[in-house]
Amino acid sequence: MVDQASLRMVSIFPESAPFPDTMDTMSEFQNPWPAPLATRPLSATVTIPGSKSLSNRYLILAAMGRRPVTLVGLLRSRDTDLMMGALRSLGVEFQVDSDDETTVRVIPPASGRFTGDVDVYCGLAGTVMRFVPGLAMFADGPVRFDGDAQAYARPMKPVLDGLEQLGAHIEYHGEPGRLPFTLTPPVASDGMHAPAHTVSIDASGSSQFISGLLLIGARLPGGLELQHTGDHLPSLPHIRMTVADLQSAGVAVDVDEEHHRWRVHPGPVQLPDRVMVEPDLSNAAPFLGAALIAGGTVSVPYWPRETTQPGGLLPGILQAMGAEITWDGKPWSEATTGEDAPAAATLTVRGDGMIRGLGRFDMSAAGEIAPSIAALAALADAPTQLVGIAHLRGHETNRLAALVTEIRRIGAEAEELEDGIEIRPVPRERLHGAVMETYADHRMATFAAMIGLTVPDIAVVDVATTRKTIPDFVGLWSAMLD
């Protein structure tokens, strides 16, 4: 049964109305977006824009160098615009290629020092709010940080405590440990001595607390010795990504993952003159998942053989849910291990509409793809418990609560666990249309679009929120279904 309220909302777009096919057009629509049904098996190739996590790390590392760096395939979306805006405030310049806005030359400040007495707007971007305060340590005056009202709920304290241990002064203007705040950097002479600064923080709430400190370690006079004190650490691939990116900028990092300890050696930070950004593999999840839901194939070109992105775990997860995966035209597991395997090739996911539940599944390494896996789990043949993701309560929204509410809204069963979510699917014919809330969370919007492939009359509130990390989600989704 479709509830009446959702029917009324969906019918706001009459059958003959032009379908809003770009995010620019979409953002003009205040009404929920009617998610398209997949009426036949898919056969699509989807080119996924650049990785948010890599783009924002490269922007930061380029800003810390002495020579300009050209980033190719940079993601251009709200989170990267916010990062570029933040860096611009700090004195970094950008030259955007007039033919291709994803090619951007980053010109660090000539003095090597950032501009102080400025404002930085973080929106809802974790990578901006947790990474840019570190750069403010090297500004010539205080830096004021603010963001969307919803960002005030996101945890910030461990990274700011870490910066205080390095000599910063933080003044909180709202709730202590949250945005908005002002960071006053230590005076230049402070800390101009070896040995390494030692910082201890509890990063069980977000790996970004660790990444935000590691990124600036080489610029500290004695380097940085960082210790995580909590008993678990989410999103380890993202921390490895930070380490790998630092290494590609010539920084020496010693890693002791067993004891959750990192040592960043002091020295120059300089990326190569030209850096290519991989596609965002986590953003590929809804598209690849669509092949399991609707049946048929979805291919994503330029899928890297090796990656630090947590989305690199997707082929294995989708395989466990019943997909057949090929890469470079060969079965996934053999193809990537072959000696002459290319650095990147097309990944294809084939499904037959049947999805296997995962049982108990630890998602702590890749929490950001949990909403996409949850959509598949809600349509699967058996229950799934996604665990190790308590920290998703501090993502764009409380994602555990949001997923439970939205899964129940369409008629399936779900409940919050202490560190995750349990999803108990029901036969697809018992699922029903609804207006799905998205809570300003891009991944709740793509979650709803996935459900809408097979459940009629799903409408998605504020689909434009996908612009956080995908410039034109509606356009890509519609093209996939054409």
Ligand SMILES: O=C(O)C1=C[C@@H](OP(=O)(O)O)[C@@H](O)[C@H](O)C1
């Ligand atoms: O460093 C990064 O780029 C990210 C780290 C992860 O954060 P958490 O560890 O808070 O989950 C991830 O979820 C987020 O989307 C991006």
Ligand SMILES: C=C(OP(=O)(O)O)C(=O)O
């Ligand atoms: C958690 C996410 O984002 P952020 O970088 O804002 O933390 C995400 O993209 O899923």
